[in-house]
Amino acid sequence: MFSLKSKLSEKGLKITPQRLSILDAIYNINHPTADDIIKHIRQKHSNIAIGTVYKVLETFVQKGLIKRITTEKDVIRYDGLLRHHHHLYSTDTVLIKDYIDEELDKILVGYFKKKQIHGFEIEELTLQIKGKFNN
Amino acid sequence: MFSLKSKLSEKGLKITPQRLSILDAIYNINHPTADDIIKHIRQKHSNIAIGTVYKVLETFVQKGLIKRITTEKDVIRYDGLLRHHHHLYSTDTVLIKDYIDEELDKILVGYFKKKQIHGFEIEELTLQIKGKFNN
DNA sequence: TCCTAAATGAGAATAATTCTTATCAAAGAT
């Protein structure tokens, strides 16, 4: 089962219309902000409280259903792609794209297996690839 | 000349006490927020307007004197280290440390010289290394 | 020293996020 409902229940979360529509929004918007999600939900039909969206997003992050994306801005973006991946950041727009590259992952993991960082235990390696999208 | 004043004048910026103390703060605080900088300046002696700090920071970023750091939080942090480097992020605290590794840089550049990303022109590669600092 | 464009201060305005509390609803127990 890959339904939205099963994703919630797998994490021991109650299934509510709000949570389902937030999860749906995350899967249908590219790295959305909380505001993107609110607008997306309100567009179609239902209303939702702003505080609920923030609270649910935090819950999802805690439960590992989604991740926060790092940006240089003062607004938090979320990512529903759980498979390990990197990000392409546009240097002139806000566009961010997922970048999956297992070969790169192997190289990075291999490199840091040999080369320890003194006083630091690595848990995750994410490459930020900044540049320009051609069209 | 590596004085703070020369850093400003090299970029064609007027030398003001506010700019000097902001630059000084950036070099003396580890990846500060605007608020960290304000507190640092007010601690010692001089007062400074909050708006001025934000404005000057933006100017510095535009001129390439400092950089914004990417984080998962909704607060912007700055970095005065201009040499290309990566970052170590603590997964349980807000600590961020610079990580310089030219060997890694060569591997990454070499990798993406061979492996193009379709529709994307790379300008900068920054690795986010998340994990735990041992004390 | 004077002049002018640029910088700053002060506070209002905006934006993003969190908090509070009353009401509501999911889902397990009956």
Add this chain to the structure above:
DNA sequence: ATCTTTGATAAGAATTATTCTCATTTAGGA
């Protein structure tokens, strides 16, 4: 199917971060 309880949501206030506005000041070249 209904009840009950615990957790979820709505609404709006509060907080925090950042930006904007505009009057005043100042750096630095003329």
